[in-house]
Amino acid sequence: MRTYIVRRVLLFIPVLFGISLAVFALLHMIPGDAVDLMMGVEANPELRAQLLRQYGMDYPWYVQYWNWISGVLRGDFGVSMRTGLPVLPEILSRFKVTLMLTLYSAVVSWLIAIPLGILAAIKRNTWIDGASRFLALLGVSIPNFALGTMVLLVLSLVFCYYPPLDYTPFLASPLGNLESLIWPSLVLGAIMAGSVMRMTRSALLENLQQDYVRTVRAKGAPERVVVLRHALKNSLLPIVTIVGMQIGSLLGGTVVTEQIFSLPGLGLYTLTGITQRDYPVVQGSILFFAFIFVVINLIVDILYSRIDPRISYR
Amino acid sequence: MSGTNDTNVLSVRGLSIRLATRDGGASVVDDASFDVGRGEVFGIVGESGCGKSVTAYAIAGLLPTPPLRVEAGSVRLGGRELLSASPAEMRSVRGRDIGMIFQEPMTALDPLYTIGEQIAESLEFHSSLDKRAAMEKAIAMLGRVGIPEPRRIAAEYPHRLSGGMLQRVVIAMAMINEPALLIADEPTTALDVTIQAQILALMNDLVGANGMSMILITHDLGVVAETCDRVAVFYGGHLVESAPVGRIFAEPLHPYTDGLRRSVESIGGSGGKLYAIPGSVPSAGRFGPGCRFHDRCAARVARCGIEAPPTTVLPDGRTVRCWLRGEEA
Numbered sequence: 349m350r351t352y353i354v355r356r357v358l359l360f361i362p363v364l365f366g367i368s369l370a371v372f373a374l375l376h377m378i379p380g381d382a383v384d385l386m387m388g389v390e391a392n393p394e395l396r397a398q399l400l401r402q403y404g405m406d407y408p409w410y411v412q413y414w415n416w417i418s419g420v421l422r423g424d425f426g427v428s429m430r431t432g433l434p435v436l437p438e439i440l441s442r443f444k445v446t447l448m449l450t451l452y453s454a455v456v457s458w459l460i461a462i463p464l465g466i467l468a469a470i471k472r473n474t475w476i477d478g479a480s481r482f483l484a485l486l487g488v489s490i491p492n493f494a495l496g497t498m499v500l501l502v503l504s505l506v507f508c509y510y511p512p513l514d515y516t517p518f519l520a521s522p523l524g525n526l527e528s529l530i531w532p533s534l535v536l537g538a539i540m541a542g543s544v545m546r547m548t549r550s551a552l553l554e555n556l557q558q559d560y561v562r563t564v565r566a567k568g569a570p571e572r573v574v575v576l577r578h579a580l581k582n583s584l585l586p587i588v589t590i591v592g593m594q595i596g597s598l599l600g601g602t603v604v605t606e607q608i609f610s611l612p613g614l615g616l617y618t619l620t621g622i623t624q625r626d627y628p629v630v631q632g633s634i635l636f637f638a639f640i641f642v643v644i645n646l647i648v649d650i651l652y653s654r655i656d657p658r659i660s661y662r
Numbered sequence: 663m664s665g666t667n668d669t670n671v672l673s674v675r676g677l678s679i680r681l682a683t684r685d686g687g688a689s690v691v692d693d694a695s696f697d698v699g700r701g702e703v704f705g706i707v708g709e710s711g712c713g714k715s716v717t718a719y720a721i722a723g724l725l726p727t728p729p730l731r732v733e734a735g736s737v738r739l740g741g742r743e744l745l746s747a748s749p750a751e752m753r754s755v756r757g758r759d760i761g762m763i764f765q766e767p768m769t770a771l772d773p774l775y776t777i778g779e780q781i782a783e784s785l786e787f788h789s790s791l792d793k794r795a796a797m798e799k800a801i802a803m804l805g806r807v808g809i810p811e812p813r814r815i816a817a818e819y820p821h822r823l824s825g826g827m828l829q830r831v832v833i834a835m836a837m838i839n840e841p842a843l844l845i846a847d848e849p850t851t852a853l854d855v856t857i858q859a860q861i862l863a864l865m866n867d868l869v870g871a872n873g874m875s876m877i878l879i880t881h882d883l884g885v886v887a888e889t890c891d892r893v894a895v896f897y898g899g900h901l902v903e904s905a906p907v908g909r910i911f912a913e914p915l916h917p918y919t920d921g922l923r924r925s926v927e928s929i930g931g932s933g934g935k936l937y938a939i940p941g942s943v944p945s946a947g948r949f950g951p952g953c954r955f956h957d958r959c960a961a962r963v964a965r966c967g968i969e970a971p972p973t974t975v976l977p978d979g980r981t982v983r984c985w986l987r988g989e990e991a
Contacts, residue, residue, distance in 0.1 A: 559766055560770060560771055560772040562764070562770075563764060563771065566756055566762040582772070656774060657819040
């Protein structure tokens, strides 16, 4: 197991290297660069050349890439071309917000999806099943900007409650942190819950048909044991897969939700970087997402082998 | 057919099971009655789809309802009616009074728990043993079903064991609470031929040593001849004949039983062609009002296609469901 993890971590290197090249190439292929956007098209050519030199953009692309990637390897992601602030500390501080938002959302989605999925499966083809499936369909179909806006409107117009417009870090005040994250987490959690619930229901139904469930019943097991100890545990693999994917994409930032609830998260940072062609910001953030994704994938794979003894890695 | 008495562990009367379908439903088992005596090995034979497994699941309260549903009848285990028992009462019967062994050992165990955990689980539902004591008992039981190094095997997961070993595990699981009745549904069908005899012998030994009764469901007449005391033959959901195993081969009463016997004997004989009963089994729901075997029966009379024969009990206790025999008796 340990050698497997070491090997997987070593595999991160070529993956991340490939992604860094791809991001770099894509960004530099888009017409218009940061300097164009800063100065407009009718800029003074001399001033333009001076800015290009200042940002190191007058070198051939491979030299530019080398300058960037060699910095990254030393832990220096460069500075934002717009704000002049170093990229890595900015990413890390924003990642903390996104991480908290993701964790809260995931908890919300499990609290909704797993019980509803179980209920829908054991009460199959009853009104409970129908209602749960309808909710799940709503969850997967409502865009998060619509749900987020509705939540804000209802809170402010009906309940006269205004969610805080500035973010409180967890360490400063856990309660304040919860207050600033609870509404966006409910929105994202409700949306994530849709697919998790459907996966729980279908995996559970499939497992309840299996021979081993009949054996458990033949032992005189109560339904609670049949469903929770046996069928649900066997259904965890697909559930973990889908939850892993969701967490991965949430950690990459949820631009719209962050915007609506004015959270200083990663998604917004990246989006602003892209619109301004702020190369170090975009390259740094995307490389960071890629890193998060491969880490989550590794965690999911390790979880597989924890859950199912038939899966072992060497 | 004698009434319920002390020597019978199980007494089934007039059991009818229906399958709900979109076009009204089909009779899967119709009016089956039989008794299983104390210490007796009772065989149920028949082709696929004849209702033999469904009968066993109905006894244990494990019918998938819907679509299958017990329509009428009575199942008494040690004098206690099971068909009207509540789900909670049936849970306390299953695993404690009735043990079950299944056809496919490879899929009968939960892949995510160890062998020992799964055997100990049977104890958890029916006794107050703590975890460690239950595990010790499970390990001892593994030894009794002939598993080498039971302590090591108890810690293994099912995928590490062969089919034959797993069937021993399932047997250990079914017997650990020393149930009065063991129901084995085609316990050797999925196993290698060389393992089949071992498993049968093991089940026979354990059942005999513990004074248990067993219902052995099979389509293999050879297995019946070797293991069973009495046997019931099912055809198309009808229990067509029941008799002590010696008599059923020596003097079959029903034309279908006779056909089965002849097809087995022709395999044993040298040279000649294999005997086969002409035609094929009609599927449930396609049965007419008459005897379900009549269109394949060489001895049929006009009445056979019109009216289903009643079950006739012979003076020696054998039963047969055939117009020809009914008039003789």
